[in-house]
Amino acid sequence: MAQNLPMRQGNVFTWIKQFGPAAAALLLVLAGAFWLCSRYLWANGITYDEGHWLMFGLLAHADYAPYREIFVGIPPLALLVIQLGAALFDVTLAVRYPMMVLSLVGVAALYGSFLPWQGTIPFWSGLLAASILAFEPQFLAGSATILAEAPAISAAIVSFVLALAYQRGGGRVWLFLSGVAFGLSLALKLFAVFLPGVIAVLLVIVALTHPGEPISRRLRRLGIDGLLWSLGVLLPWLILALMYDLQAMFHQIFLFRLSFRELNFVEGEAKFGEHLVVVGEMLRRRWPLLLGAAAGTWLGWRQRRPDIWLWAVWLGLAIVPLIWQAPLRDRYVVMLLPPLAALTGYALACGLAKLSASLVNKGPWLRPVVLLAAVLGLYGVILTPAIRLASARPLADPDGYIFDYLTTERRDAIDFVRTTTFAGDCIITDDQRFAFAADRLVPPWLSETSDARLMARWLIDTDDIIRQAAEYNCPATVYVYRRFRDHLPDLAERLRQLYFLEIAFTDEVRVFTGLKSVTTPPSQPLAVTFGETIALQGLDLTPRPWMPGQRVQLATYWSASQPPPRSYKVFLQLRHDQGEVVASYDHFPF
Incomplete structure (x- = not known):
């Protein structure tokens, strides 16, 4: 054993020498991203959309059955992550941390996709790509919420990088794990739906890299690879199907969103051409990344590097589902950011290598000084928007998780509800942040009262709200915005029949209270x-x-x-x- 010790020490030192600088650079990027995300997280209150997601988690934490008792419009893994955040941090802004950590996993995966320990160009490609993604303002903001767009895209990055490991000659276990990672991405949010197309192109490339094989064998290889990847995708969902009602989950996650999208494009205001213009504007605002992506694609194609130009396939395929998003929100641009970051990072790394080669015989100090100035300039451009975004607002009181929301009129209504109801009482509202501020839960089937659900009338109408109020003896129903008024115009009159009193704090903020009939007996x-x-x-x-x-x-x-x-x-x-x-x-x- 004593004779083997120096060899083991040598192996450790060799490993540190080979992987240490790459690992240290990654940790530096992740630490900076974590700090800026945390700064943004504590300076911005819970948004309206986050309110629904958080209510899903709190109701599940209160032992109501997701998808059967609770209407849950999000996939089950996202629900579990929110429950974890609520269990660790209660209802504070810190509930966002688990989603933030998942987002940063994608940054690490993007870095590793370039094999940064194998040379200067791979190192700088990975470092610059990871930095561009982590510090892109929309990705940073998306990472600091409990919404799952950024985490879902991060899981898709992991899936793609694992598939690249198979394409580079790894075993089929990498392909299976790639499928598992994509299944987890869908279990966070049905968002990266374009990725199977990217993987299909990659598998075709793998099949074509064996030119001596007959066509039948190549097709057999392609079929086995596709089946193995698909089985990996199904594995997380098979496990989740054992935990939740699969049919109810399908209705609330998939059919609900599909119905709302159809309603928007067929009967609503969403237009394909308008969405195309919006996506074009998203790319126009990021024209340096678009130019970098074009350069990176050209270099990858010229160098016959499918592991590089396949990112362009991601970019092209991702535009299609992005256009069909309804409503199309700015935060959905995170779908396009990984390929833009990857291709731009590669183009910049090749540019730095060419610059370094041109300065070889220009004196001992000129090359390091010029390269250092170039790197510092690049990071100045990358970091400035992120720092500006994270420091744009002062830090909030840790308990003031909905401070953006508390106008004077809403405070008065919240104080009234707190005073006239018990802690265990439920309330009904069109904005779940009101329920959080009043420290009350809502009936589980009314966990989401969004414009989307009310417009689609998806398992919710006036009768449902009246029935839930009576069944759970909710002592108050609160209008915060115009959602109930716009989508359920007959609800107010029905509430006047259910409650004794209507108090108008403003034209929008109204509280109906005093149930005329209570079904629960008094405790004394x-x-x-x-x-x-x-x-x-x-x-x-x-x-x-x-x-x-x-x-x-x-x-x-x-x-x-x-x-x-x-x-x-x-x-x-x-x-x-x-x-x-x-x-x-x-x-x-x-």
Whole structure:
């Protein structure tokens, strides 16, 4: 054993010498990206779309069954990641960290795709490509949310890089793992749907690299490779199908989005030509990357490097599903960023190599000084927009996760709901951030009340909302924006039949409260009759022990044995053991 020790030490030192600089450079990029993402994360509150996703996770964490009891419009892996964030960090901005880490995995995979330990050009190609992707403002912002576009694209990058390992001569296990990674990408978001086309081109290239083989054998190889990759894609979904209701999952994830997209393009305002113009504008704003991608594609084709020019296939195929997104949001451009970053990184690395070669005989100091200036200039261009974006707003209070949302009118409505409902009560709202601010959950089937779901009437209409309010005894329904008013114009009148009171804080912010009929019994039954008509059935009281300064809530249950002869009002006094009045209230007139 003692004789083998120096050999082992030599192997370790050889490994460090070969891989150490590449690993250190990657860690530096990831550390910088993590810091900037964290800075952005803590400076921007939960958005409207994030509100739905977070509500999915909180309801699942509260033991409601996803897809059966909870309407969950996102794939199951995204739901599990959100549940993990909520379990680790509760409802704070830090709930975004798990998705952010998944996004950075894609940055590392893009870096590794160039095999940066094998030479100067691969090293700088990987480093520049990873830096361009990690610090691109839209990718940075997408990484610092609980939405899954950036993580799904990162998993697609991993899938493509593993397939490249097979194309470079690795075993078929890499191809199977590539399929698994793509299955995980789809389980985060049905987003990178173009990737099977890229993999198909790669597998055709692999089949064509054996020119001496007969056509039948090449086709057999192509069929086996495609089948193996497809089995890898199915594996994560087979596991998830054991955990969730597969049919309900299919309806809520796939058919819902397909129906809404069809509604937008057939009956709505979405137009193919307009979307094409928008995608063109996305690329125009990134014209340096587009030029770099063109140069990288030309160099890869000229050098017969399919592992390079295949990124251009990604870029071309990704434009098609991007155009068909409805609505087409700016953040969806992350679909195009990996190939733009990869090809531009390769073109810049080749340019640096050519610059270095031209300065070989120009003096001992000129070459390192010029190359250092060139690298610093490139990183100045790469980092400046990211730093500007991350530092554009001051850091928020860690507890103020919806601080962008809290206008004065909404604060008043939130305080009212908090005061007049119990912690375990549900509310119904068209913006789940209101529920978070009021520290209340919503009925599980109304976890998403988005424009998309209301427009498509996908398993939700006025009757569904009234039914959920009655079934779960929700003491308040809140209009925050115009979604309920625009898409369900008859809902307000139905709510007036369900509740006693409507309070308008603004023209948009309205609270319906005071259920006329409650199906749950009081926790403390009393059955005290006042006269021959009105009876106090019982009360709910904040459970003891009570702490000094704690808010103690009381809810009373009243009934009328027959219609009262005239309008009435109930006055309530709370007295202690000596009979002195501690507090007095008057209920709303009935």
